[in-house]
Amino acid sequence: MTTRTDEPAASELVGTFGLFPADMPRPRADDLTAPYWEACAGHQLVIQQCGACGHHRHLPTRICPRCQSDSFGWDPSAGTGRIYSHVTVHHPAHAAVRDVVPYSVVVVRLDDCDGVLIVSNLVGVAPDDIEIDTPVHVVWDDLDDGVSLYRFAVSEPAVSEPAGGAR
Amino acid sequence: MTAVATAWPMRDRTAIAGIGETEYTRAGRATRTEFELACEAIVAAVADAGLTLADVDGLCTYSGDRNTPADVAQALGLGDLRYVGLAPGGGNAAAATIHDASMAVHSESAGVVVCYRSLCQGQFGRLGQARDGRGQSASPVGATIGGRDQFHMPFGLMSPVQRYALDARRHMHRYGTRSEHFGAVSVASYGHAQRNPRAVMYGRPLTMEDHQSSRMIADPYRLYDCCQESDGACALVVTSAERARDLPTPPALIAGAAQGMAAGDGLDRWARPDDLWTSAGMVTTARDLYARAGIGPDEIDVAQLYENFTGQVLMTIEDFGFCPRGESGPFVEDGRLEWPDGGLPTNTSGGNLAEAYIHGLSLVVEGVRQIRGTSTAQVDGAEHCLVVAGPTAPPSSALILRRDR
Numbered sequence A: 001m002t003t004r005t006d007e008p009a010a011s012e013l014v015g016t017f018g019l020f021p022a023d024m025p026r027p028r029a030d031d032l033t034a035p036y037w038e039a040c041a042g043h044q045l046v047i048q049q050c051g052a053c054g055h056h057r058h059l060p061t062r063i064c065p066r067c068q069s070d071s072f073g074w075d076p077s078a079g080t081g082r083i084y085s086h087v088t089v090h091h092p093a094h095a096a097v098r099d100v101v102p103y104s105v106v107v108v109r110l111d112d113c114d115g116v117l118i119v120s121n122l123v124g125v126a127p128d129d130i131e132i133d134t135p136v137h138v139v140w141d142d143l144d145d146g147v148s149l150y151r152f153a154v155s156e157p158a159v160s161e162p163a164g165g166a167r
Numbered sequence B: 001m002t003a004v005a006t007a008w009p010m011r012d013r014t015a016i017a018g019i020g021e022t023e024y025t026r027a028g029r030a031t032r033t034e035f036e037l038a039c040e041a042i043v044a045a046v047a048d049a050g051l052t053l054a055d056v057d058g059l060c061t062y063s064g065d066r067n068t069p070a071d072v073a074q075a076l077g078l079g080d081l082r083y084v085g086l087a088p089g090g091g092n093a094a095a096a097t098i099h100d101a102s103m104a105v106h107s108e109s110a111g112v113v114v115c116y117r118s119l120c121q122g123q124f125g126r127l128g129q130a131r132d133g134r135g136q137s138a139s140p141v142g143a144t145i146g147g148r149d150q151f152h153m154p155f156g157l158m159s160p161v162q163r164y165a166l167d168a169r170r171h172m173h174r175y176g177t178r179s180e181h182f183g184a185v186s187v188a189s190y191g192h193a194q195r196n197p198r199a200v201m202y203g204r205p206l207t208m209e210d211h212q213s214s215r216m217i218a219d220p221y222r223l224y225d226c227c228q229e230s231d232g233a234c235a236l237v238v239t240s241a242e243r244a245r246d247l248p249t250p251p252a253l254i255a256g257a258a259q260g261m262a263a264g265d266g267l268d269r270w271a272r273p274d275d276l277w278t279s280a281g282m283v284t285t286a287r288d289l290y291a292r293a294g295i296g297p298d299e300i301d302v303a304q305l306y307e308n309f310t311g312q313v314l315m316t317i318e319d320f321g322f323c324p325r326g327e328s329g330p331f332v333e334d335g336r337l338e339w340p341d342g343g344l345p346t347n348t349s350g351g352n353l354a355e356a357y358i359h360g361l362s363l364v365v366e367g368v369r370q371i372r373g374t375s376t377a378q379v380d381g382a383e384h385c386l387v388v389a390g391p392t393a394p395p396s397s398a399l400i401l402r403r404d405r
Helices: A034-041 B034-048 B069-076 B096-106 B160-175 B179-193 B208-213 B241-245 B283-293 B310-319 B328-335 B351-355 B361-372
Strands: A046-050 A072-076 A080-089 A103-110 A117-120 A135-142 A148-154 B014-021 B058-062 B083-087 B113-120 B216-219 B230-240 B252-260 B302-305 B384-388 B396-403
Touching: A034 A046, A034 A072, A034 A148, A080 B160, A103 B160, A117 A148, B014 B034, B014 B096, B014 B241, B014 B361, B034 B069, B034 B113, B034 B230, B058 B069, B058 B096, B069 B083, B083 B096, B096 B113, B096 B230, B096 B252, B096 B396, B113 B361, B160 B216, B160 B310, B179 B208, B179 B310, B179 B328, B179 B351, B230 B241, B230 B361, B252 B283, B252 B361, B283 B310, B283 B396, B302 B310, B302 B361, B310 B328, B351 B361, B361 B384, B361 B396
Parallel strands: B058 B083, B058 B113, B302 B384
Antiparallel strands: A046 A072, A080 A103, A080 A135, A080 B216, A103 A117, A135 A148, B014 B230, B014 B252, B113 B230, B252 B396, B384 B396
8 A cells, every 4th residue: 555645643633524634544444344334435325125025224243133044235325215213412521522523413213124223423514403304315424545424415305205214 | 910820939048137338439549459449348248247258158249350259258258159140241240249149048058148249440441431342441533443332433322321322312301300310319429429438429418400501422321411430349148038137137028129121122232123212121121020029119118219310210110110201300399319318219319420330230229228227327217128120231230138027
């Protein structure tokens, strides 16, 4: 791996949205999760899907909790959903976020993929303005070295869109 | 409540006969090692029971391998050990370890089992900081993070209070619960601590205004919604009810013990169904517990309810049937959790918030004091004390302690 001469300082905010600094922990993929993060690098959110019964699951695991099959694939999501819960962090639990608190974390229920819940961030909305059930869609945060993470942004509501998938 | 056809085989057959505690301090202030404190608490509990170390033939603890039964037994020079228990998890196991010991005694696998927990966050790292892994083998987080947290930490979800706050937010959204309801739990624990000279927060009372103006940690959780970080240890002696009756202090009978994890629950919080986000995850455990003790929530005189965080105490109150689902906020208004006039005095020595955070085992100790009549906030004639271990921390556990008639 070549050494970059323009690497950001550890504390400098990085990425498309400048949400977190360069020393924010990055995902360390393993053989199970590598396809998930590789899809992210290509700006595609994929959700693990059982090869036997078709049930989607997140977080990725090796065994389907519905039918116990170890056969699975990765199903592309349209990347739309609704805010299910949120927390605004004021007290930093890690040195990397000392200068970015307060920041918010959201849990999104996807419209597809059996309505799995996924942890991320909401861009472009002040912490106090985040509301449960707001429709959102994936936006891609390109960090560096090919790492891309999914974040979410508020969607304009469609005229006749039903509420998010029941579970 | 439907009557049980046959009584639970262990109902009232085992008892807690001795309790021991070290000094409790803020994290970092203990003057001895966590291991030494474990030994000190065990020695104290055995003496309190009117027994000797030679009588001990079983050891039970939980949450990892820093102070294993084998190490403790050798350090204390115990005789033959015939039963060893090490329950998984953290505060979720505070009642399970008693259940474990009582099963050993009832099955005659051992005669005198000591349950203990020593936790010095000042010596081994703080549970509230971002960590790679869980439990006592966790390490500081490096540049990358694997395991489940690869899906959390890059997005800023980094510590327990943040995860539990997400559940509290759902409870607020679904049922209209407010921060003041969380504060009622804090005010009760701190108020009781003012009567307990051994409580870390003794001399530091807390009003609702103090709670509401305290700094936000992970919205909606404020500073005073969170359990302390302490150094300390405690221990309890479990033996048969018959043997306990021959010992100096009144036995705290174990009327019921239960543990478990709800279907669909687990450490992957995103795989849980909706209802488990707004529950302590203990509905089945509560049902089992009451059936085994042969009573219902109306017979509970006093409760020790594990405060990892205050909102989770509200969910515990619902799971254990003290009020309908979703109504724990109104339930805790008007001082209902506060001794002496509240209908459900809760955390009567200060709890995890204000006495000390020993992973919940100090709540069992206070339960025993209530049964003996020796609490600093004693409920008159307390016959039944409910003790619930870590809510929303599967697999969790609970006990009902009963005064011997």
